[in-house]
Amino acid sequence: MKNFHVAIIGGGVIGSSIAWELSKYKLDVVVFEMGSDVASGASKANSGVVHSGINSPPSSLKARYCVEGNKILQSLADNLGFPLKWIGKYVIAKNEEEIKELERLKKVGIENCVPGLKIKNGAEVTEPNISCFAALWVPTAGIVSPYKFTMAFAENAAENDVKFLLETKVTNLIKHKDCFILKTNKGEYQSLLVVNAAGLNCREIISMVEKPDFNVYPCRGEYLVLDKKHSSLINSMIYPVPPKELGVLGVHITPTIGGNILLGPSAEFIDDTENKKTTREMMKTLIIEGRKIIPAISDRAVINAYSGIRCKLASPEEGGWSDYRIEESKQVSGLISLLGIESPGLTGAPAIAKDVVRMISQSIELKFKDNFKFAKIKRKRFSEMSVKERSDFIKKDERWGRIVCRCEQITEKEVIDALSNPLGAKTLSSVKYRCRAGMGRCQGGFCTQHIIRIIKKQFNMDVKNIKLRSPDSNLFFGRTREVRNE
Numbered sequence: 001m002k003n004f005h006v007a008i009i010g011g012g013v014i015g016s017s018i019a020w021e022l023s024k025y026k027l028d029v030v031v032f033e034m035g036s037d038v039a040s041g042a043s044k045a046n047s048g049v050v051h052s053g054i055n056s057p058p059s060s061l062k063a064r065y066c067v068e069g070n071k072i073l074q075s076l077a078d079n080l081g082f083p084l085k086w087i088g089k090y091v092i093a094k095n096e097e098e099i100k101e102l103e104r105l106k107k108v109g110i111e112n113c114v115p116g117l118k119i120k121n122g123a124e125v126t127e128p129n130i131s132c133f134a135a136l137w138v139p140t141a142g143i144v145s146p147y148k149f150t151m152a153f154a155e156n157a158a159e160n161d162v163k164f165l166l167e168t169k170v171t172n173l174i175k176h177k178d179c180f181i182l183k184t185n186k187g188e189y190q191s192l193l194v195v196n197a198a199g200l201n202c203r204e205i206i207s208m209v210e211k212p213d214f215n216v217y218p219c220r221g222e223y224l225v226l227d228k229k230h231s232s233l234i235n236s237m238i239y240p241v242p243p244k245e246l247g248v249l250g251v252h253i254t255p256t257i258g259g260n261i262l263l264g265p266s267a268e269f270i271d272d273t274e275n276k277k278t279t280r281e282m283m284k285t286l287i288i289e290g291r292k293i294i295p296a297i298s299d300r301a302v303i304n305a306y307s308g309i310r311c312k313l314a315s316p317e318e319g320g321w322s323d324y325r326i327e328e329s330k331q332v333s334g335l336i337s338l339l340g341i342e343s344p345g346l347t348g349a350p351a352i353a354k355d356v357v358r359m360i361s362q363s364i365e366l367k368f369k370d371n372f373k374f375a376k377i378k379r380k381r382f383s384e385m386s387v388k389e390r391s392d393f394i395k396k397d398e399r400w401g402r403i404v405c406r407c408e409q410i411t412e413k414e415v416i417d418a419l420s421n422p423l424g425a426k427t428l429s430s431v432k433y434r435c436r437a438g439m440g441r442c443q444g445g446f447c448t449q450h451i452i453r454i455i456k457k458q459f460n461m462d463v464k465n466i467k468l469r470s471p472d473s474n475l476f477f478g479r480t481r482e483v484r485n486e
């Protein structure tokens with residue numbers, strides 16, 4: 001049985017950023033992820049906003065990690081190669097009454113040391129499609145691609161010898177005198193310490209060893225994705241003043257790194273942590289809410305919908321807000337749990353990871369590796385190259401000249417590079433989230449068949465084993481008729 005120093009349960013942004021911080025040290029670290037790739041949970045399905053710290057109460061962990069994470073993000077983007085844009089955000093007041101709320105947010109921001117906050121009157125707001133009474137300008141808010149952000153941590157951690165076991169679900173945890181046994185669907189493993197970064201399943205993991213003293217209240221947020229044709233509607237993020245209840249920020253309009261616009265998220269408490277469906281009713285509501293901010297949004301602009309589930313520790317009756325809990329179990333030493341890591345968890349992840357490593361250093365002596373290496377910075381995408389660059393790349397490798405995804409102009413070489421990831425992830429979604437093939441207007445209508453052919457050839461795989469996104473999402477079950485000349 002392989003023995004690790006640290007076993008991390010969950011390959012979301014929290015587990016992956018902790019794995020990355022630990023990869024700097026001489027340790028054997030493993031990440032168990034039950035999905036077919038990292039970023040299978042909330043870390044894939046959120047707004048991708050780098051928050052500034054105006055929304056969380058001063059002295060809360062949420063505020064502290066958000067502000068610290070925000071500050072270190074640029075240097076991480078430079079070293080790990082994930083895209084980050086500081087586009088700023090407006091929180092808009094629709095009437096005089098709402099200005100009080102802008103003032104409150106500004107005061108919270110100042111207490112949290114958020115720089116550059118300014119309340120502007122409606123005429124000073126530099127967004128042509130927005131009309132408002134006044135707005136709070138937040139220059140230190142930005143955007144990342146949440147899955148690329150998570151993958152950047154995980155892939156560089158894997159390049160620095162952290163082991164990622166995908167499609168491996170931890171089914172039981174047993175504490176022995178000085179180690180844990182982790183039972184999974186793929187065998188047993190042993191580790192000195194365990195980090196519970198299982199997101200919505202954090203309670204389930206704790207209950208394997210002790211009686212949890214909290215509940216998880218899943219709260220679904222649905223989004224609509226607008227076609228790139230509408231990307232000029234806004235330049236920065238536009239938020240309403242936050243609703244008073246549920247501990248959420250309200251339906252906002254956010255540009256994405258990929259050039260689309262997001263509308264959402266809704267906030268709906270649900271019973272089932274797996275219920276990621278999107279609904280017709282919520283789509284209608286989101287359009288109505290979106291038009292309150294930008295009246296010009298058309299139904300026909302919508303090309304996709306998705307949802308993410310918040311891990312809330314407070315019920316709607318309690319108001320939906322609670323702070324993070326990041327703690328070592330008092331009963332079972334060596335089990336560190338991250339509980340209720342809802343927004344701004346994406347922003348705070350790098351700062352949270354540093355703190356968790358500090359906690360780990362209380363139990364294990366940490367020694368820096370001599371051979372730690374940052375990620376190789378990825379080359380430009382084909383769609384962003386000049387004509388001369390394109391032609392030079394095609395001369396070197398003709399696969400640069402074969403367009404697989406017409407909407408996003410993704411080439412065969414880019415699909416193969418996505419499949420060569422150090423985690424060994426090879427679903428259709430793994431390709432989509434790494435190189436954007438399938439994210440355009442036709443949503444994979446054209447490229448899916450080509451990507452499947454490439455996956456089949458690349459890994460010599462039976463098409464029946466090719467999956468959409470998760471272990472049980474096979475794309476094909478058999479042939480409807482025999483093929484004569486294959």
Ligand SMILES: Cc1cc2nc3c(=O)[nH]c(=O)nc-3n(C[C@H](O)[C@H](O)[C@H](O)COP(=O)(O)OP(=O)(O)OC[C@H]3O[C@@H](n4cnc5c(N)ncnc54)[C@H](O)[C@@H]3O)c2cc1C
Nearest residue numbers: 010012014034041042043046049170199221344345346347
């Ligand atoms: C609608 C929405 C909008 C948000 N917007 C923002 C935003 O704009 N900015 C921001 O900063 N934050 C935002 N957040 C918060 C942010 O997305 C989360 O804080 C963050 O993704 C949490 O990461 P995680 O790693 O804890 O959880 P997850 O990403 O859910 O990862 C947990 C992982 O554990 C795995 N797992 C679970 N159980 C097991 C098991 N037994 N064995 C193995 N693996 C297991 C799961 O498959 C999953 O991949 C938003 C969240 C939501 C839902």
